Amino acid sequence: MRLVNDVLDKLVLDREKRKAGRVDGIVLELRDDQPPRVVAIESGFAVAAARVSERWSRVAIAIGKRLGVRKTPRYRIPWEKVKDVGFDIEVDVDAINSPMMAWEKWLRQHIPPK
Amino acid sequence: MKNIGQIALGILTAIGGFLEIGTMATSAQAGASFRFSLIWALVLGVICLIFLIEMTGRHAAVSKHSLSDGVRERFGFPFSVVPRTADIVVNVLLVGAEIGGVAFAIKLLTGYPIVVWAVPAAIVTWMLIWLSTLNIIEYSTAGLGMLAFAFVVAAVKSHPPLHEVARGFVPSMPRQDAAHYWFLAISIIGANVSPYMFHFYSSGAVEEKWDEKSLTMNRVTSIIGMGFGASIAMMVIICSAMIFHPLGIQIDKYEQIAFVLVPALGKWGIPLFAITLGICCLGAACEISLGTAYELAQALGWNWGEDKKPKQEARFAVTYTVMLAVGAILMVTGIDPLKLTMLTMALTAVVLPLTVIPFLVLMNDEQYVGKHTNGPIGNTVVVFTIVLTSIVAIVTIPLEIMGGS
Numbered sequence: 001m002r003l004v005n006d007v008l009d010k011l012v013l014d015r016e017k018r019k020a021g022r023v024d025g026i027v028l029e030l031r032d033d034q035p036p037r038v039v040a041i042e043s044g045f046a047v048a049a050a051r052v053s054e055r056w057s058r059v060a061i062a063i064g065k066r067l068g069v070r071k072t073p074r075y076r077i078p079w080e081k082v083k084d085v086g087f088d089i090e091v092d093v094d095a096i097n098s099p100m101m102a103w104e105k106w107l108r109q110h111i112p113p114k
Numbered sequence: 115m116k117n118i119g120q121i122a123l124g125i126l127t128a129i130g131g132f133l134e135i136g137t138m139a140t141s142a143q144a145g146a147s148f149r150f151s152l153i154w155a156l157v158l159g160v161i162c163l164i165f166l167i168e169m170t171g172r173h174a175a176v177s178k179h180s181l182s183d184g185v186r187e188r189f190g191f192p193f194s195v196v197p198r199t200a201d202i203v204v205n206v207l208l209v210g211a212e213i214g215g216v217a218f219a220i221k222l223l224t225g226y227p228i229v230v231w232a233v234p235a236a237i238v239t240w241m242l243i244w245l246s247t248l249n250i251i252e253y254s255t256a257g258l259g260m261l262a263f264a265f266v267v268a269a270v271k272s273h274p275p276l277h278e279v280a281r282g283f284v285p286s287m288p289r290q291d292a293a294h295y296w297f298l299a300i301s302i303i304g305a306n307v308s309p310y311m312f313h314f315y316s317s318g319a320v321e322e323k324w325d326e327k328s329l330t331m332n333r334v335t336s337i338i339g340m341g342f343g344a345s346i347a348m349m350v351i352i353c354s355a356m357i358f359h360p361l362g363i364q365i366d367k368y369e370q371i372a373f374v375l376v377p378a379l380g381k382w383g384i385p386l387f388a389i390t391l392g393i394c395c396l397g398a399a400c401e402i403s404l405g406t407a408y409e410l411a412q413a414l415g416w417n418w419g420e421d422k423k424p425k426q427e428a429r430f431a432v433t434y435t436v437m438l439a440v441g442a443i444l445m446v447t448g449i450d451p452l453k454l455t456m457l458t459m460a461l462t463a464v465v466l467p468l469t470v471i472p473f474l475v476l477m478n479d480e481q482y483v484g485k486h487t488n489g490p491i492g493n494t495v496v497v498f499t500i501v502l503t504s505i506v507a508i509v510t511i512p513l514e515i516m517g518g519s
Binding site: 008009011012018020021022024045048051052087103104108111 | 183415417425
């Protein structure tokens with residue numbers, strides 16, 4: 001598997017096959033005398049923004065904190081929860097009750113019905 | 115029925131690209147100032163557009179992923195953030211211009227100024243998107259957009275010299291006011307080859323569940339849809355050339371464009387122009403605000419879909435709502451809609467290369483398009499379009515300063 005090509009930026013589908021977000025970052029564990037190990041994938045605008053500029057990331061985190069909807073700007077999904085790496089990344093997570101879809105959940109509670 | 119839906123998607127996409135306020139303005143200005151000699155810019159734009167729209171449809175049908183998905187996945191966030199941000203800024207201005215177009219159309223019918231109608235126009239657009247489905251928006255706008263055939267009638271009745279019209283298909287150097295000529299040429303290309311069209315069309319194809327069986331119809335749709343739009347835009351150039359140019363009238367107000375149908379259709383000319391413009395701008399405002407919501411949702415991995423209830427895809431619904439609200443606010447401030455339109459056409463031209471470059475990779479990636487990768491002709495057109503749009507992007511700002519309206 002080529003991590004950057006096959007995992008990074010791919011669409012994350014939760015256990016209900018809902019579009020939950022994108023793989024904005026990959027967390028590796030560096031080990032002595034052994035190759036690095038993939039620990040988790042990360043999701044969150046601040047994670048993606050950090051790939052462009054740390055300042056952007058800090059701004060995103062500060063705005064997120066002020067708005068207070070999403071509890072954590074960096075949401076980590078342990079690699080053990082990754083069920084399939086294909087065209088999309090399928091994870092064993094209930095996204096709607098996770099920080100990935102915190103804004104979606106909040107907006108659903110605040111917008112009028114059709 | 116699915117085939118009709120496909121063609122309706124193509125026609126609505128074309129209405130958003132060709133029959134909205136931007137193309138009306140640039141085409142009318144081109145005809146008034148330079149008669150038929152800028153028709154080539156329209157033809158060049160539509161040839162590129164037919165190929166690129168076909169590619170976005172093919173990409174969506176085979177991969178079930180839209181253009182924005184593909185760009186994020188293949189090029190990564192750091193690349194995609196630049197064109198997406200630029201698109202969003204330009205699209206907000208464009209939505210403002212389209213709402214201005216709807217408000218101007220109502221102004222022609224009622225006499226009340228644009229600022230009075232901007233908010234109602236935005237609310238009607240929002241309600242159409244919020245309450246209906248993609249199919250309803252497609253069928254209603256594409257169906258009512260057929261009123262644009264009034265421009266064909268007017269062009270035929272104006273008896274244009276066909277040999278001169280034919281000469282307009284070949285690029286020529288201007289005899290005077292070169293800066294304005296080239297500014298209009300790039301504005302015509304910028305007004306027609308707009309990034310939101312690709313996002314809207316490819317997302318519509320995913321939403322309508324196109325598959326490999328849809329590929330032939332996709333080809334037909336891109337030719338019919340874009341051909342229809344470009345033909346009507348050409349008729350606007352012809353009408354304007356026959357009416358305004360002999361009188362030496364330069365178009366610097368929307369009100370002047372409204373007279374384009376009067377010689378052919380008499381007292382019905384202005385109401386028919388107003389209704390056609392209003393419907394086309396309404397369709398374009400829907401297309402641009404939805405296109406932006408699709409683009410943002412796909413880039414960030416949100417759930418999206420016009421056919422779902424707003425509560426099921428809340429971030430998507432809020433995005434197009436905010437777009438329309440900001441567009442309405444722009445118009446309420448009293449900003450000149452024609453100046454805003456010309457500015458957004460030029461800005462669109464600046465960001466175009468960033469949208470077109472990924473086609474070269476995505477349409478040759480077997481993981482996405484399987485055996486339906488681009489052939490040599492398709493790749494040549496993409497390379498040509500990248501070169502063309504890059505030149506356009508470089509010269510746009512200097513020309514805007516020297517020759518813009």
